[in-house]
């Protein structure tokens with residue numbers, strides 16, 4: 001028998017354990033202009049060489065995302081910022097010192113040479129140093145910026161495992177580096193430093209209070225002035241942020257948020273009408289009603305956020321006609337989760353066509 005003298009090329013889209021060989025291979029694929037799925041501590045990213053416009057275009061094609069939505073450039077460390085940003089306010093430097101590597105994205109005036117494909121043609125660029133060890137290893141081997149949005153199809157739930165990326169994008173990505181389940185589970189806090197006052201464009205694990213603790217003043221928070229999610233997203237001065245669209249992060253099953261005292265009553269009513277009902281609850285105990293798919297989660301923002309997208313995916317795939325969510329506590333540490341759930345409700349199920 002004649003044996004081939006080379007291993008067959010691995011299938012596109014394969015999930016690879018994060019060995020040094022796989023990390024080097026991922027960096028080579030990026031250098032060759034391909035796109036790869038990569039873990040970060042927030043959610044999985046869909047990475048491309050941020051200086052290669054043709055590679056960046058592949059991200060938009062794979063996601064089905066409008067080409068004018070800017071991407072975050074991931075950097076190996078803060079010393080790379082000067083190549084991407086034209087100016088860096090001292091408060092932005094203070095935040096980078098305090099929270100990088102970590103779940104914080106800084107929007108800064110962009111430097112010359114940052115491709116329009118990355119910035120969506122805007123005069124700003126989003127920068128972040130992620131803390132996931134595999135992301136950092138890949139960035140260090142690659143030694144330049146990796147543009148990476150969340151590795152989901154546009155408008156859908158962000159992936160928090162390598163398997164989710166595979167479900168979302170299949171062989172549209174060259175490979176997926178497996179870094180396990182993401183520690184944070186929701187996307188980074190985005191702080192805009194391109195205007196007079198720092199403003200949180202997207203809440204995340206790093207809160208307005210955390211930021212105030214470092215820079216000595218509270219940033220503005222989009223959505224805090226009493227506007228609804230829809231109004232906040234429509235603010236005319238807002239730069240384009242797809243994470244700020246009213247309908248986003250959405251399962252296909254209709255989602256509803258209900259106060260704790262209404263949860264069981266409403267679930268039983270819908271089940272009584274013959275609907276299949278899934279429930280995500282953090283204080284209301286499982287009533288052990290066989291007609292309900294009941295998912296209990298810890299009443300703790302970090303734990304809730306860690307599993308949020310995986311739970312939404314699971315309930316979405318459960319065959320339920322409705323997903324009922326117990327309304328969240330109003331405190332600051334739940335803000336990012338409330339933000340994502342609000343958008344998921346608007347984007348979910350039948351309401352999707354209206355937005």
Ligand code: TXA
Nearest residue numbers: 042045070071124125126149150187188239241242243
């Ligand atoms: O945690 C995260 O930030 C993840 C991981 C992979 O790093 N990334 C992520 O990327 O969530 P994406 O593209 O799904 O969301 C980033 C958001 C988008 O809504 C984008 O519009 C916004 O950041 N963004 C990027 N650059 C911007 C800029 N120059 N000005 C305003 N918004 C920007």
Ligand code: MG
Nearest residue numbers: 149150158243
């Ligand atoms: Mg996203």
